[in-house]
Amino acid sequence: MKDDRGHWGSKIGFILAASGSAIGLGNIWRFPYITGENGGAAFVIVYLIFVLLLGLPYMLAEFSLGRAFQLNTVGSIDKITNKSAWRYVGILGIITSIGILSFYGVISGWTLAYVFKTLFTEGQVLINDFSNFVNNPYYEILLYAIFLIFTALIVYKGVEAGIEKWCKILMPILMVLLIALIIYANLLPNSELGLKFYLMPDFGKINFKTIVAALGQAFFSLSLGIGLMVTFGSYLPKSTNMFSSAIYIVFFDALIALLAGFIIFPALFSMGENPASGPSLVFIIFPKLFAQMPFGNIVGAFFFVLLSIAALTSTVSLLEVPVSYFVDEKKISRKKIVWIMTIVVFVIGLPSALSQGTIDFFTNFGFIPESLTSQDFLSQISFIFGDLLLTIGALFLSIFIGWIWGAQKAAEEIKISGGKFYKFEKIWIFLIKYIIPIIVVLILISIFKVTGIT
Ligand code: TRP
DSSP states (O other): OHHHHOOOSOHHHHHHHHHHHHSSHIIIIIHHHHHHHTTSHHHHHHHHHHIIIIIHHHHHHHHHHHHHHTSOHHHHHHHHHSSOTTHHHHHHHHHHHHHHHHHHHHHHHHHHHHHHHHHHSOHHHHHTHHHHHHTSHHHHHHHHHHHHHHHHHHHHTOHIIIIIHHHHHHHHHHHHHHHHHHHHHHTSTTHHHHHHHHHSOOGGGOOHHHHHHHHHHHHHHTTOSSSHHHHHHHTOOTTSOHHHHHHHHHHHHHHHHHHHHHHHHHHHHHHTOOTTOGGGHHHHHHHHHHHTSTTHHHHHHHHHHHHHHHHHHHHHHHHHHHHHHHHHHSOOOHHHHHHHHHHHHHHHHHHHHTTTTTSHHHHTOOOSOTTTSOSSHHHHHHHIIIIIIHHHHHHHHHHIIIIIIIHHHHHHHHHTTOTTHHHHHHHHHHIIIIIHHHHHHHHHHHHHHHHTOO
């Protein structure tokens, strides 16, 4: 069986594929708009603390579980507890990945649409185009479907041929373009107001919503909490240093998000826009930036092409979670399950596609209160799957790895080729067993109190 599953071609290939999963719309679309909604610099600091304290150690835990048993999350859990209720933690991850993919696919469709829009629409027209675009749902939904089909075609081909290849050239190019855009944006008049918003923390702005959002964003951006990194770890040979790999992945992921902020906030303040505009934020600011730039059409189209590919390497990883489960555990053929899942995801995502002003019912859908997230269906789904269920998944998986499998065993797996990991072993075990569960539980309890879900 194992030979059917495929392996990464090389350590760098694995790092690129895992970074490809982590780096995506979460960094360039979600991070800036959540930062904008949550008041800027203070949020960024809380986010970075969570990334280092919780995200990095937790990522290593997922890797070690996967590599130890060379199976998807449910399979690995079954090996340890023999079909106990713990396997539902793996199933929760599968449900969560389908939920995330549904709204993520919609935004990916927007990104694809903006490739053509920036290329062919005259700058000044494009600036006010976002609401026209989402109010013409046929075009929007068509691109959403096309994007999911691309995703399915790649997953269909299997892990190595599909995922690794795409990531190899993308990341460096994306970074160079982001840096060029940072320089441009920061030369605009009044851009320093944006830098101030982004870098000078006003700790009075930290409240409960900020902390919840920062925790969710940290796990979301690193593709954690659904067992995806367990699956990725399962394709690893024992010779790969997972410790240094995790550090690289976390570093690049946080770096790209921070770079995106250095473009968005200076540009935004220079244009006098509202940082708290929600999910549409980057689709308003970037086109405006390109509209005033020489060769803006070409630069803009190029930017959205790169962003589409970054999104594609993430959607591919999201689809891989349910697919690898059904292939490994239910022995359904990869070909069949890829298309079934794609159709399921497509249908679940439709309300999100119609929730940005197209259909009132979905635009003001909210049942999660405004004190936690915006009211449109997309934001709500993003909150439920991309913040809440993801965090719950991470909580249970860290308890499972820390206490049921045993943090010491997980540490032994990492140490097989762990480089300097032994120096951090004790801290790591402490974080996995105590700090991650306790912080996450405290935050979850407060969420349930606010929403009254209890
Ligand atoms: N991390 C990706 C991003 O930031 C999105 C993503 C891909 C993801 N796979 C995931 C989020 C798994 C959570 C879990 O764009």
